[in-house]
Amino acid sequence: LDAALREHLRTEIDALLRSLAITAIYVTHDQAEALALGDRIVVMRQGAIAQIGTPREIYFKPADAFVAAFVGTTNRLEGTIRDGRFETAAGFLPHAGADAAKAALAFRPEVARVCRPEETGLHFTIAQVHFLGARQRVLLAAPDDSRIIVETAPEEPLTLGARVGLAIDPSRLAPV
Structure with a gap:
């Protein structure tokens, strides 16, 4: 999908999940998508959990160098x-x-x-x-x-x- 359509779909998915008031597990490799849609994010490394946190915790307080480099530019x-x-x-x-x-x-x-x-x-x-x-x-x-x-x-x-x-x-x- 092009960038504008991805952004539109991200907004629609977020609105749908909030209006239904449901808990959902959303698996993505798109970091922007994870930060925008997640209340809690799990960063995985080689099948193990590297960090669990809110989008702001993951982004600004990464647990280690792997998480820092994996999410956004560091x-x-x-x-x-x-x-x-x-x-x-x-x-x-x-x-x-x-x-x-x-x-x-x-x-x-x-x-x-x-x-x-x-x-x-x-x-x-x-x-x-x-x-x-x-x-x-x-x-x-x-x-x-x-x-x-x-x-x-x-x-x-x-x-x-x-x-x-x-x-x-x-x-x-x-x-x-």
């Missing part, structure tokens, strides 16, 4: 946690977790914000900008060439090769 920063800071190749950000020689934090493209380098401890170079109408998808490169995807407003002026900062609300980071 960024992953790898580094160390020391003295209240998460340190990575792109710089640092405040983090209240216990010190760890190796750590990884995940976040979604829409919860990060491109800013001036002096506003944050994380620094990247703009590698690509894709105008998508309602938003821009921006690929940022760290000094170690790891990549981060961020979504910005379509009118935000961005220049390829520019050095930028990346601001992330610490409450939107999920350990993976």
Whole structure:
């Protein structure tokens, strides 16, 4: 089905299930469909349950790296946690977790914000900008060439090769 028809059917299925007030098990490989229709979602991995939760829990607080990568687009920063800071190749950000020689934090493209380098401890170079109408998808490169995807407003002026900062609300980071 084309995207518009899928969206229409998703709306109709949701309305039908709610009007009938029934419990239904809906099996899908379409993540957007699962997030839109589900009150509770079960993510399976190799025949075992990886996580059960509400759509928001699954999306924003994934249980592990598999769930984070399976549902939607996820960024992953790898580094160390020391003295209240998460340190990575792109710089640092405040983090209240216990010190760890190796750590990884995940976040979604829409919860990060491109800013001036002096506003944050994380620094990247703009590698690509894709105008998508309602938003821009921006690929940022760290000094170690790891990549981060961020979504910005379509009118935000961005220049390829520019050095930028990346601001992330610490409450939107999920350990993976």
